[in-house]
Amino acid sequence: MKKKELKIPLIKEGTVIDHITAGNAVKVLHILGIPEKTLDSVVSVVMNVKSKIGKKDIVKVENRELKPEEVNKIALIAPKATINIIRDYEVVKKFKVHLPDEIVGIVRCPNPNCISNAREPIQSRFRVISRDPIRIKCCYCEREPENIADNII
Amino acid sequence: MNLEGKDLVSIRDLSKEEIFLILGKADEMLPFASGEKRTKALDGKILATLFFEPSTRTKMSFETAMHRLGGDVIGFSEPAMTSIKKGETLADTVKIVDSYSDIIVIRHSMEGAARLAAEFADSPVINAGDGAGRHPTQCLLDLFTIMKEKKRIEGLRVALVGDLRYGRTVHSLAYALALLGAELIFVSPESLKMPKEIVNDCRDLGAEPRSFTNLERAIKDVDVIYVTRIQKERFPDPTEYKKVVGSYRIDMDLLRHAKDDVIVMHPLPRVNEIDPEVDRTKHALYFRQAFYGVPVRMALLSLLLGVDVK
Numbered sequence: 173m174k175k176k177e178l179k180i181p182l183i184k185e186g187t188v189i190d191h192i193t194a195g196n197a198v199k200v201l202h203i204l205g206i207p208e209k210t211l212d213s214v215v216s217v218v219m220n221v222k223s224k225i226g227k228k229d230i231v232k233v234e235n236r237e238l239k240p241e242e243v244n245k246i247a248l249i250a251p252k253a254t255i256n257i258i259r260d261y262e263v264v265k266k267f268k269v270h271l272p273d274e275i276v277g278i279v280r281c282p283n284p285n286c287i288s289n290a291r292e293p294i295q296s297r298f299r300v301i302s303r304d305p306i307r308i309k310c311c312y313c314e315r316e317p318e319n320i321a322d323n324i325i
Numbered sequence: 326m327n328l329e330g331k332d333l334v335s336i337r338d339l340s341k342e343e344i345f346l347i348l349g350k351a352d353e354m355l356p357f358a359s360g361e362k363r364t365k366a367l368d369g370k371i372l373a374t375l376f377f378e379p380s381t382r383t384k385m386s387f388e389t390a391m392h393r394l395g396g397d398v399i400g401f402s403e404p405a406m407t408s409i410k411k412g413e414t415l416a417d418t419v420k421i422v423d424s425y426s427d428i429i430v431i432r433h434s435m436e437g438a439a440r441l442a443a444e445f446a447d448s449p450v451i452n453a454g455d456g457a458g459r460h461p462t463q464c465l466l467d468l469f470t471i472m473k474e475k476k477r478i479e480g481l482r483v484a485l486v487g488d489l490r491y492g493r494t495v496h497s498l499a500y501a502l503a504l505l506g507a508e509l510i511f512v513s514p515e516s517l518k519m520p521k522e523i524v525n526d527c528r529d530l531g532a533e534p535r536s537f538t539n540l541e542r543a544i545k546d547v548d549v550i551y552v553t554r555i556q557k558e559r560f561p562d563p564t565e566y567k568k569v570v571g572s573y574r575i576d577m578d579l580l581r582h583a584k585d586d587v588i589v590m591h592p593l594p595r596v597n598e599i600d601p602e603v604d605r606t607k608h609a610l611y612f613r614q615a616f617y618g619v620p621v622r623m624a625l626l627s628l629l630l631g632v633d634v635k
Binding site for chain 1: 335434438440458
């Protein structure tokens, strides 16, 4: 326990995102729009932590409780992530991310001829057609990106 | 079942029942489409045709359909003459045209353009082809042709031949045929095979498509041969193109290997995929298929506008 504390300090209030697919922590923060310019929460990132199920990344966001609908977006690139809500150093709520049915404005359609890549007043939109393995389909051109992580906006 | 106010962007927007509703209605439209009967059912309604890409057959077929139903048509087929040239977004163009018309038909070079149009228009939007993407009315008229000739689709063996990789009509058609229970045979050169995601979609619908590169072997027991054009620009090597094109040509010799009642279809225009000799045989359905575009589009216009044609 002590060793872990050295790597990343316990937080008093906030959110810990655990079991992020190794290497994807920065992308997770990017999707969540963290750190926010308007808040001065401390954000800690640990990457390539050894765990029972292989390597993983961990993110801790202080003084900010992430809501399930906010965090679910990260299921695209970190499907096994768990969210821990911390109050007064205690985990008061723990839940797994759940991929929503529609992904809006997070993934860019890899098809250069898709209208969602043109100068139009729309956001990219994908429908989730399979959860394991994760497969998404562009609502505009109906193409499936082969590598989702590479196409995060 | 009611299609009033709906959009038709992709054949996937329709259920099996809705497809049969449209095909049944198209059959009722035949005497009006041929001019044998007259109607003013869509009197006072305006169809807007937004053709950002050139098209002769599809555009004229929509216009004929609207005129045969007594409605009016506005639109353009030369975007260079419009505000688009000045940099207007498609969303803005659609919003404006929507306020002028009751129903919109759009063809655009970018995939998904019709879906965007449907989001910004209150009136129904029909996709008349978007880039290499979808062309659902072509698909419906293909299905209608098969139904008229074979009286069924379920259990029929249909060979899709030619450019299965880039051809926009064959992707929608493969999906629809699988949905309606046909047996699928894909015949193409190795480099122009049906994309994996379309094959997967067919499998998800319970079909088990078989793939061939040899045309003669593939068509032995089929009921329908659906031929598409193989485009020269898909081949970096012109000699390779010549070789491939020659081996996917439908002629009388080849048809001797097929069933006596096989029908040959083609979305047209054709270049040399079908020997003109075949035109005079009972197998040739492609010209009637092109005519069927009119009753099918009449059916769609009346159903989406919620007007009964008597």
